[in-house]
Amino acid sequence: MALRTRPRLSLSVKQVLSDRCECFCRPLKIRKALSFSLFQRLFTPVSKALYPCSKGSLPLYQWLFLSVTRFLNEEPKMTYCVLPAIVPSFCPHRKGFAELTCHSEMKRKVNFPFAFLSFFRNFVHQMKTAIIGGGAAGFFLAVNLKEMMPEMEVTIFERAQRVLSKVEVSGGGRCNCTNSFEDVTDLRMVYPRGHRLMKRLFNVFDYQSAFAWFEHHGVPLITQDDQCVFPAAQDSHAIINCFLTLARRHQVRIYLGRKIQSLDDLQDYDFIAVTTGGSPKGEGLRWLADLGHEIEQPVPSLFTFQVADKSLTALMGTVVGQTTVMIPGTKLHASGPLLITHWGMSGPAILKLSSYAARLLAEKEYKLPVSVRWTTARDSDIENILHETMRVHSSKQLPTFNPFGLPQRLWAFLMTRSLADRWEVRWHELGKKDVNRIVNVLCNDTYQISGRGTFKDEFVTCGGISLKSVNPSTLESKLVPRLFFAGEVLDVDGVTGGFNFQAAWTTAYTVASAIVSKLS
Ligand SMILES: Cc1cc2nc3c(=O)[nH]c(=O)nc-3n(C[C@H](O)[C@H](O)[C@H](O)COP(=O)(O)OP(=O)(O)OC[C@H]3O[C@@H](n4cnc5c(N)ncnc54)[C@H](O)[C@@H]3O)c2cc1C
Numbered sequence: 001m002a003l004r005t006r007p008r009l010s011l012s013v014k015q016v017l018s019d020r021c022e023c024f025c026r027p028l029k030i031r032k033a034l035s036f037s038l039f040q041r042l043f044t045p046v047s048k049a050l051y052p053c054s055k056g057s058l059p060l061y062q063w064l065f066l067s068v069t070r071f072l073n074e075e076p077k078m079t080y081c082v083l084p085a086i087v088p089s090f091c092p093h094r095k096g097f098a099e100l101t102c103h104s105e106m107k108r109k110v111n112f113p114f115a116f117l118s119f120f121r122n123f124v125h126q127m128k129t130a131i132i133g134g135g136a137a138g139f140f141l142a143v144n145l146k147e148m149m150p151e152m153e154v155t156i157f158e159r160a161q162r163v164l165s166k167v168e169v170s171g172g173g174r175c176n177c178t179n180s181f182e183d184v185t186d187l188r189m190v191y192p193r194g195h196r197l198m199k200r201l202f203n204v205f206d207y208q209s210a211f212a213w214f215e216h217h218g219v220p221l222i223t224q225d226d227q228c229v230f231p232a233a234q235d236s237h238a239i240i241n242c243f244l245t246l247a248r249r250h251q252v253r254i255y256l257g258r259k260i261q262s263l264d265d266l267q268d269y270d271f272i273a274v275t276t277g278g279s280p281k282g283e284g285l286r287w288l289a290d291l292g293h294e295i296e297q298p299v300p301s302l303f304t305f306q307v308a309d310k311s312l313t314a315l316m317g318t319v320v321g322q323t324t325v326m327i328p329g330t331k332l333h334a335s336g337p338l339l340i341t342h343w344g345m346s347g348p349a350i351l352k353l354s355s356y357a358a359r360l361l362a363e364k365e366y367k368l369p370v371s372v373r374w375t376t377a378r379d380s381d382i383e384n385i386l387h388e389t390m391r392v393h394s395s396k397q398l399p400t401f402n403p404f405g406l407p408q409r410l411w412a413f414l415m416t417r418s419l420a421d422r423w424e425v426r427w428h429e430l431g432k433k434d435v436n437r438i439v440n441v442l443c444n445d446t447y448q449i450s451g452r453g454t455f456k457d458e459f460v461t462c463g464g465i466s467l468k469s470v471n472p473s474t475l476e477s478k479l480v481p482r483l484f485f486a487g488e489v490l491d492v493d494g495v496t497g498g499f500n501f502q503a504a505w506t507t508a509y510t511v512a513s514a515i516v517s518k519l520s
Pocket of ligand 1: 132133134135136137138157158159160162163164165166167169170171172175176177178258259260261275276277278284459460486487488489497498499500501502504
C-alpha cells in the first residue's frame with residue numbers, strides 16, 4: 001500500500017504568490033509579508049553580490065537553497081513564496097519556470113535539470129514526516145531529522161497526554177541513557193534479540209555517537225564504574241528538557257491524545273515513522289500486522305521471579321554481590337548481583353536471565369526451576385576452602401563461620417539446606433558426604449519459579465516488528481514504502497544497563513538519515 005499518491009500540481013509564479021493556492025489538495029496560506037517584487041528588491045541584489053564568492057564550490061541553485069533555508073530558518077513556511085520568487089531572477093528558463101510542474105513524471109516535459117526540479121519540488125510541496133509515538137525514539141528521530149533537514153515538517157502523534165513518560169521514570173528517575181560498552185565483548189550478551197542489526201547500525205550511530213550527541217546538545221553525562229551512563233545531573237529531566245527544548249526550537253509539532261492505528265489517518269504525510277515502543281500484549285501491533293508485517297510474538301522481558309519457597313523469601317533484603325543464575329537443562333545463564341525480595345528473586349542477574357529466557361519462560365507460563373550458584377569460586381576451589389576451614393577453624397560452629405563472604409543469614413540458611421537439622425555442627429564434625437552436600441548447594445541451589453514478579457515490573461518487550469520485514473540499513477518497511485520503524489516496536493531489546501535507550505537512539509538516527517537520503 002502506498003502512503004500517498006501525489007496529485008499532479010502545476011504552479012505558476014502567479015499562483016504561488018497569490019494569497020491562497022491549492023497545494024496537494026491542501027489550502028496553503030502564503031505569507032503576505034514578502035511579495036514577489038518586494039522580495040526581489042530585498043534579496044536579489046544581496047544574492048547577486050554574494051553568489052560569486054561561493055560560485056566555485058556550489059551550483060547556483062544549491063547556493064540559493066542554502067541561503068534561503070538559512071534566511072528562513074525561523075519561518076520555514078515562507079519558503080513556499082520566497083523560493084519561487086527569487087529563482088526566476090536567476091534562472092535562464094524563466095518561461096519554463098512559470099509552467100513548472102512538480103510531479104516527477106512530468107520532469108521530462110520541462111526543460112529543467114532534474115536536480116533543480118527535485119530541489120524545487122521540496123519547496124513547493126513542503127515534505128512532511130509523521131512520527132507515531134512521543135517516546136525516546138520518537139523525539140530523537142524528530143530532533144535529528146529537523147537538524148538534518150530544517151525544511152522538513154515533522155509532527156509527533158502521542159496517544160497519551162504526556163510525552164517521554166518512560167524516559168522520566170527510567171533508571172530510577174536518573175535515566176540510564178547508554179553504556180560505555182567497555183565490558184561488552186559480544187553484542188549477543190546485551191542484545192538477546194537484534195544483536196546483528198545493532199552491530200550493523202553502530203557503524204552509523206553507536207554509543208560514542210550518542211554520548212557525544214547528548215554532550216553536544218547540553219546534557220553532560222557521566223559513566224559509572226559499572227559502565228552505565230547517566231546524565232551528570234542524575235536526573236532524567238536533563239534528557240527530557242533537552243528534547244523538549246530542541247523540539248520547540250525546531251518547530252516540531254506535537255499532538256497529544258492522538259492514538260494512530262491506521263495509515264489512513266496520515267494520508268497527508270510523505271514519510272511515517274512508527275516509534276510506538278513495546279507492546280507486551282501485542283494489541284499495538286495488530287494494525288501493522290494487517291499491513292503485512294511479520295510480527296515476532298511479543299512477550300515481557302526484564303522482570304523479577306516469584307519464588308514460592310517461604311524460607312528463601314524470609315531472607316528479603318539480602319544482596320549477594322556475584323552470583324550466576326541458570327535455567328537447568330538449558331544453556332541459559334546470567335551473572336551478576338542477586339537480591340532476595342519478599343516475593344522471590346530480583347537484581348541484575350535475574351533481570352538478565354529473564355531477558356535471555358524471555359520466550360522459554362513465557363512458553364512455560366513462568367513455571368520453571370532456576371538454579372543459583374552463590375559463589376564465583378570453582379567447584380574444586382570450594383572443596384579446598386571447605387577442607388581448609390575444617391582444619392583451621394575446626395571447633396567453630398558451621399553457621400557462625402562463613403569462609404565465602406556470603407551474608408551471614410544466607411550462609412546459615414544454605415547450611416540448613418545442605419545439612420537439614422545437623423546445620424549447627426562444628427566444622428571438624430563434617431563428613432565427606434556433608435562436604436559434597438555443601439558444595440552442591442553453593443554451586444547448584446535450585447528453586448521453583450512460580451510466576452513473574454508481583455509488580456509485573458517488566459521494563460521492555462521481547463518481540464515486535466520482525467527484522468525480516470524491514471530493510472536492515474534504513475529500517476524502512478519492505479512492504480510499505482516510506483514507512484519506517486525505530487525503537488522498541490522493533491524486535492530488538494537489550495538487557496539492563498542503558499542498552500535499550502541506546503537501541504532507541506541508534507534506530508531513530510538511522511531512520512532520520514534514511515529519510516534525508518531518500519530526498520537527496
Ligand atoms: C520503568 C522503566 C525503566 C526503564 N529504565 C531504562 C533505563 O534506565 N535504561 C534503558 O536503556 N532503558 C530503560 N527502560 C526501557 C526504555 O524505557 C525503553 O526501551 C525505551 O523507552 C523505548 O523507547 P521507544 O521510544 O521505542 O518507546 P517508548 O519510550 O515506550 O515510547 C513509545 C510512545 O509511543 C506512544 N504510543 C504507543 N502507541 C501509540 C499509538 N498507537 N499512537 C500514538 N502514540 C502511541 C506511547 O504512549 C509512548 O509514549 C525502562 C523502561 C521502563 C518501563
